[in-house]
Amino acid sequence: MHRNLEILLEIQALELTLRELDVDIAALPKHLAIVEGRLQDAQQAVERAKAAEVAGQSERRQVDREIEALRAKVDKIRAHSGDVKTNQEYRALLDEIAFAEAQIAKHEERLLEIMESADALGRQVKEAEGALAAQRAEVAAEAGALKDSTGVKRTEREKLAANRQKLRSQADEMWLRRFDRVLRMRGQALAAIDREACSGCRVRQRPQFLQEMSGDPERLFVCESCGRILYLETDQVPSSQ
Numbered sequence: 001m002h003r004n005l006e007i008l009l010e011i012q013a014l015e016l017t018l019r020e021l022d023v024d025i026a027a028l029p030k031h032l033a034i035v036e037g038r039l040q041d042a043q044q045a046v047e048r049a050k051a052a053e054v055a056g057q058s059e060r061r062q063v064d065r066e067i068e069a070l071r072a073k074v075d076k077i078r079a080h081s082g083d084v085k086t087n088q089e090y091r092a093l094l095d096e097i098a099f100a101e102a103q104i105a106k107h108e109e110r111l112l113e114i115m116e117s118a119d120a121l122g123r124q125v126k127e128a129e130g131a132l133a134a135q136r137a138e139v140a141a142e143a144g145a146l147k148d149s150t151g152v153k154r155t156e157r158e159k160l161a162a163n164r165q166k167l168r169s170q171a172d173e174m175w176l177r178r179f180d181r182v183l184r185m186r187g188q189a190l191a192a193i194d195r196e197a198c199s200g201c202r203v204r205q206r207p208q209f210l211q212e213m214s215g216d217p218e219r220l221f222v223c224e225s226c227g228r229i230l231y232l233e234t235d236q237v238p239s240s241q
């Protein structure tokens with residue numbers, strides 16, 4: 001095979017690998033976002049548990065205030081019990097005290113419930129925080145691995161790009177210009193002859209043309225249909241020969 005073709009084939013292989021590496025490297029932020037997005041559920045669980053705990057604490061303060069107000073009311077009624085003139089008034093006072101005390105008892109029951117559930121809510125917050133911390137560590141490890149592997153790919157990319165530069169400096173100017181133009185247009189600039197056809201666009205090549213190709217490896221042969229630079233696989237002999 002002609003040296004120019006060998007060089008261009010190597011450059012083309014490098015171009016394909018570089019393209020894949022570029023796609024991988026560019027995808028890092030997206031991959032990191034996906035990995036870090038997995039924390040969302042655990043974060044929300046912590047927020048929900050904390051909100052429930054805060055709601056319990058605020059209800060407890062509310063109930064405490066109500067009990068305090070009722071007790072103050074009972075004290076006030078008792079303080080004024082000397083002012084009553086009739087038995088009827090006195091009974092009404094006692095009724096009022098009994099009613100307030102019944103309300104206090106009901107609030108105290110609720111207070112007990114709140115205090116009992118406060119323990120459970122506190123445990124839930126701790127559990128949710130523990131789960132979040134564990135998941136954070138997992139995500140950090142995975143993000144680190146992603147960054148490391150991207151770093152390796154960047155190094156690999158630099159090495160391959162330097163190789164490409166070296167190869168390009170060895171290639172024939174005219175061949176290289178066509179190579180670049182077709183690569184931009186078609187993604188691949190070289191195409192092997194496969195069963196007498198251009199493997200890039202599948203258009204059959206004339207027997208005369210194939211014969212010329214095998215007889216003149218120094219010449220640049222181009223597919224008239226797609227513009228790709230054509231080459232014969234070394235182990236492949238056109239049937240026209």
Ligand SMILES: [Zn+2]
Binds near residue numbers: 223227228
């Ligand atoms: Zn073609």
